[in-house]
Amino acid sequence: MPLKSQLISCCVIFLLFAKSAFAQEGYWLGWEEKDQEEIYWEIFEADEQRNTKIDSLIAGLKTQGYLGADWEEEYDRNDSLKISFYYGPKVEYLSLRNQNVPVDFLKGTGINQISLEDYNELVKKILGEMENNGFPFSSLRLDSLVLEENRLEGSLHLDRGPEILWDSVRIASSSKTNPNYLQRLSGLEVDQPFSQEQLDRSAIRMSRLPYFELQAAPQVSFRLQKAQPNFLLRDRNANVIDGIIGLLPNENDPGKVLITGQLDLQLYHLGGRGRDVVLKWQRFNELTQSLDLGFKESFVFNSGIDLRGEFSLLKQDTTFIKRHVGLDVGFRANQNVYVRFFTKRQASDLLASSGFGDLTELPDFADLRWNEYGIGIEADLLDQPVFPRRGFLVDFQFSAGNKRLLQNTALPEDLYTGLTLNTPQYALQLEMEKHIYFKPYWGAFLRSASGWIQNQNLFLNDLFRAGGLRSIRGFNENYFFASAYSYLNLEQRLFFDRESYLLIFADAGILENPYFAEKIDKPFAVGAGLNLDTGTGLFRFIYAVGKSAEQPFSLSFSKIHFGYLARF
Structure with a gap:
């Protein structure tokens, strides 16, 4: 190809690329601020965006008092528009x-x-x-x-315009949630005046529940002076089942099998009505086992009241058996605060019936009955109920009642001489947690829990239990007895998925037990672990080493807490 033809081809190619490059520069807008000679230039991807900027500039001038402000075009060429403003008189x-x-x-x-x-x-x-x-x-x-x-x-x-009243809520998805339940939950009453503030509060209230999540802000359809709120819900996999069953030879009864293990079953939002059922059972040896049952019914009789019932049973080896029945009545004071009133009846009895004849004082355990009445307040400022990243939670509970000691016929009567059998008993518990979000892959979790119980005749089967995965790690479940306690959990979390992370932690506490040689114990533990979301469940593995007055700090006493929660 001749040199002249090559030069022409290069020029054509250059112009084509240059035109394409200039076309990609977008739409320019130039203007001058009042009493300034400098010209401001800004580029936009579309002409509509440039027009929006002009409207914004005019609105800003009117806000400053130039109510008659307007603009006119100075020139418009090569996708570059320069404008000038007319200000008019300023209104002070x-x-x-x-x-x-x-x-x-x-x-x-x-x-x-x-x-x-x-x-x-x-x-x-x-x-x-x-x-x-x-x-x-x-x-x-x-x-x-x-x-x-x-x-x-x-x-x-x-x-004023037309008066708008609320219509019934509409679920704009295939959620199993019952519309009547959602209506009560939203707080929007049919035929009451429309309120944007109420609608915003209802969205916050729904974001506090573990049953479902809002996929978008609630929308409102207006028709015939009615406003129908539309909620786009997506159900969560909130139900949990976790269990281990073991079959072991029964050493105390040769030829028979001992069933051991644990079962954790949590069913939420049954029938789409906020109805929950919880069952927990544990038995790791022949002599000790526990059972916890719970039930919750939301908006009883279409009121704003929730009703909860609970039953628990603990058989502590051959020492005592303890059970309690409780009933709660709760309501939501606002979108962040939940208040409940409760009553419980606790009963505990000695299991052993021999070997007490030579006692000169009551043993550490006693037969007792405690009727307690209390109030609980929960302030929830977490960003979401499941795996929060930010926010604060406070749960406070106080109860009081009368405790009655029963005379055990296996014990000498004179052990009860001079003892007041009916006495007032008080209990207080406070739990706080804080979630901190530093970066998308880095966060922290802090939890503090405290408890106090007061009575002139406290026994071991009166006391709080602590230790294990949900309190002070590095120890067996319910390892500690305490009449007063306070502990702190601190975790650093390294996220590699939304609900999956590596963690290192430190737990420290102080506990008081009047029946131990060292009445004040200061346990602590350190360790690391993994929380892994598998899509259908949650796998947790934690390795911890703890130290207390009864347990030295040694790897031979280390504990491994692990489990898999299947969600459905």
Whole structure:
């Protein structure tokens, strides 16, 4: 190819690439600020975005008091638009007459002479009040305007628009949630005035539940002066089943088999009505086992009250058996605070019936009955109920009641001489947790728990139990007895998925037990672990080493806590 033809081809190719490159530069906008000579240039991907910027600039000028502000084109070429502004006179303040705005909306506001900034805030306040009282389409306008120098006079007129009432909620998905339950949960009452504030609160309230999650902000359909809220829900896999069953030879009864193991079954939102059932059973040797049952019914008789029932049984080797029955009545004070009142009856009895004849004082365990009544308050400020990354949670519980000691016929009667059998007993528990989110892959978790129980005749089967995976790791479950305790869990978490992370931790506590040689114990533990979301469940593995007054700090006493929670 001749040199001339090659040069022409290169020029054509260059122009084609240059045209393409310039076309990709987008749409430019240039303007000058008032009393400044500098020209500001900004580029946009589309012409609509550039027009939106112009509207924003004009709105900003009007907010500054240039109510007559407008713009005109200076030139428009090569996708570059330069504009200039017309400012007009600047309004420093307004002098307004109230035409039909409710007087309550204007309390504390002198509209006879009000700055433009305060006027804009007043407009937001009035329209917000109307929006939250059934008039979401209301508007404000100024009539009979007169401009005198830097003052604008006129009448303030409110156009209420149609009154809008709530319609029944609609679930815009295939969620199993019952519409009647969602209606009660939302707090939106049919035929009551529309309120955007109520709708926002209902979204927050729903985000606190583990049953489902909102996939988008609730939408509202307006028709025939009715507002129907639409909630797009996605059900969570909240149900849990976890269990281990073991068959061992029964050493105390040769030829027979001993069943050991544990079962953790948690069923949530049964029937889509916020109905929960919990069953937990543990038996790791022949002599000790525990059983916990729980039931919750939400919005009993279509009221705002939840009802909970619970039963637990603990058989501690051959020493004692303890059981309690409880009933809770709770309600949600607001979207963050839940209040409950409860009553419990606890009963504990000695199992051994021999070997007490030579005692000179009561043993560490006793037959007792305790009827307690209390209040619990939970403040939930977590960002979400399942695997939160940010937020704070506080759970407080206080109870009081009468405890009655029963005289055991296997014990000498004189052991009870001078002992007050009926005494008041008090208990207090406080738990707090904090989630900190540093980066997408790094976070921290802190939990503090404390408890205190008071009675002039405390026995070991009265006391709190601590130790294990859910309290102080590095020890067996329920290893400690305590009349007062406080412990802190600190975890650093390295996330590699939304609900999967590696962790290192340190646990430390202080416990008081009047029946031990060292009444004050200060256990601590350190360790590491893994929390792995498998899609259908959760696998947890934790290795911990702990030290207390009864257990030395040694790898030979280390504990491995692991398990798999299947979710469905």
